[in-house]
Amino acid sequence: MMLISQNLNKISYIQQNDEFDYLKNLIKSLEKGICMGILLHGPPGTGKTLLAITLANAFNAHYYIIDGSPDLDRRDIEGYWEIFNGETQFNYGPLTRAIDDANKEGVSFIIINEVNAIRESEQISLNSLLSENHINLISKGFERYELNPKSKLVIIGTLNKGVIGINKLQEAFEDRFIVSPEINYPIKQKEIEIATKISGCDTNLAEIVVDVARQIRKQALKDFSITKIFSTRLVVNFCIVVSCMSPKFLRHNIENIIINKLGENQEEKKSIAMILDGKMFEEKLNRLLKPEENSTVSEKTELNLVEAEEQKIVSIMKEQVDKHIQAYSKTSVFKKNGDIWWKFFEWFWRYNRKKLRDYIKLTRKLRLNILYSSSTGKNYQYNGEITLSYIRWLYRHKNQVLMNFMKIICPIFN
Secondary structure (H helix, E strand, C coil): EEEEEEECCCCCCCCCCCHHHHHHHHHCCCCCEEEEEEEEECCCCCCHHHHHHHHHHCCCEEEEEEECCCCCCCCHEEEEEEEEECCCEEEHHHHHHHHHHHHHCEEEEEEEEEEHHCCCHHHHHHHHHHHHCCCEHHHHHEEEEEEECCCCEEEEEEEEECCCCCCCCCCCHHHCCCCCEEECCCCCHHHHHHHHHCCCCCCHHHHHHHHHHHHHHHHHHHCCCCCCCCCCHHHHHHHHHHHHHCCCHHHHHEEEEEEHHCCCHHHHHHHHHHHHCCCHHHHHHHHCCHHHHHHHHHHHHHHHHHHHHHHHHHHHHHHHHHHHHHHCCHHEEEEECCCCCCCHHHEEEEEHHHHHHHHHHHHHCCCCCHHHHHHHHCCCCEECCECCHHHHHHHHHHHHHHHHHHHHCCCCCC
């Protein structure tokens, strides 16, 4: 529930823009003799706690971490009496100890994770500290504990506003936090930088993992077909593990760190595995992690050419789809439930057959052509070209897979 530190953490927050510089300057600028509150909000795994720790380390200050939960009692954060060696003594909690540290050293920090999980009665105990720079210890007959005029106490709360939590964050309590910056997922290049610096992995490895993470994250946020989000924290953890372990355990790591961790049920796990297959995730990592076995210059060049050709096909198809929508509207493509009309495929088969065939051929990366042949006993191609029967089979029997392919894996819709 509590952690005390004096610059023991070697990992530092890497700012996306200037959020660290801004908060550091804010803490410096405000007058002494006060308790100031900062409320960091954003999705899980974006570095909110790490940002708070890095701020404390920047001031060479002690910090106390409190993990918010409904079981947290006011005595846990203020202090409580206990019998030790036959004598009754008072154990001071993180709030009182942080005030002592601030009065001695000039500044100290309290970091409260998931602050909205704390019961409302316990939130009240922080109100007087945030507004009046003191607390009254109920367990010690309302003994007053306060900051001196030369000290500064910084309380940093973190929460995900998208999650209500068991308890509501009281409006009066929330108002006492002076600023509320949003910490979101970084842009691609920044996330690669974060993964590389924190995990120590190869940049190419980080780029492969970040690319997949952003694709899964996009699907989770877009249509909620995946419950959990591939966070930056998970990117870092995966990079650390696969960099340290033998490549022969790569499939185990993909399943245990990504698929099983993010998938709440079998359908979600299938969706995640499909995205990974579509991105050739395991194949790319194997080529990178086993250079002595399968990463000759010619093979790498061939793989890059294949990817470039695929991107070109997707780009051309997307351009044609955009023109179709401009001419006939979105309702000619999508049903009310978001599925695609069959008449859309019929139109492309009639007027843009080659582009449709080239695009549908990319479903081979999901091995759907093999599944089609084993199910029907037919070849998915005739004279080297995709058949209409194969497209119709995909639409009727693998509709959700086909929709995910067209919207997520090889997206052709804005």
